Amino acid sequence: MRTWGLSRVRDRQLKNFSVSAPGRGEQRNRVDRGRDTAYGIGMLRVVLDSNVLVAGLRSRRGASFRVLSLVGAGRFVTVVTVPLVLEYERAVCDTRHAWPHRAEDLRAVLDYLCAASERRQVHFLWRPCLPDANDDMVLEAAVAGKCTTIVTFNIKDFAGSERFGIRAMVPGDLLGHLGEKR
Numbered sequence: 001m002r003t004w005g006l007s008r009v010r011d012r013q014l015k016n017f018s019v020s021a022p023g024r025g026e027q028r029n030r031v032d033r034g035r036d037t038a039y040g041i042g043m044l045r046v047v048l049d050s051n052v053l054v055a056g057l058r059s060r061r062g063a064s065f066r067v068l069s070l071v072g073a074g075r076f077v078t079v080v081t082v083p084l085v086l087e088y089e090r091a092v093c094d095t096r097h098a099w100p101h102r103a104e105d106l107r108a109v110l111d112y113l114c115a116a117s118e119r120r121q122v123h124f125l126w127r128p129c130l131p132d133a134n135d136d137m138v139l140e141a142a143v144a145g146k147c148t149t150i151v152t153f154n155i156k157d158f159a160g161s162e163r164f165g166i167r168a169m170v171p172g173d174l175l176g177h178l179g180e181k182r
Helices: 050-058 063-070 082-092 103-116 133-144 171-178
Strands: 030-033 036-039 045-048 077-080 149-151 167-169
Touching (some): 045 050, 050 063, 050 103, 133 149, 149 171, 167 171
Parallel strands (some): 045 149
């Protein structure tokens, strides 16, 4: 089982995939609450579906890559849960994908995503709420993290998330919402 891997990834530049984190001189708007850390109070809180992670790792040209490169940059807060990280790992380790990155680089991206995200535990299962169990897992992470947005390419699969006050949007729409170029 994957540990959160918080110690290895800060300020790491990968060969073909660069991620950025605040350096020593930079500060985040940070509030510590025991074991939970919330970055940027009042900021947009999002959960990334695994299809956005896969698309962002496969190509540097799309909106998914831009969203991944903004993780930890203080523009929005990403939320993860243990089941969601395991889903990310399953998607990244899928042998059907021809990755342009080495396996250790992919692991480093997952480690960075975990380090830069707010970690939440799921105390209530909202299943079955959506047609796909993996989508239910993403919705549960969003509810547990008090998120307002799920970033996914499968918008129609998240019909019904509105009753929790959560909207689904594609990566390009998230960038537009943030005022970023697509």
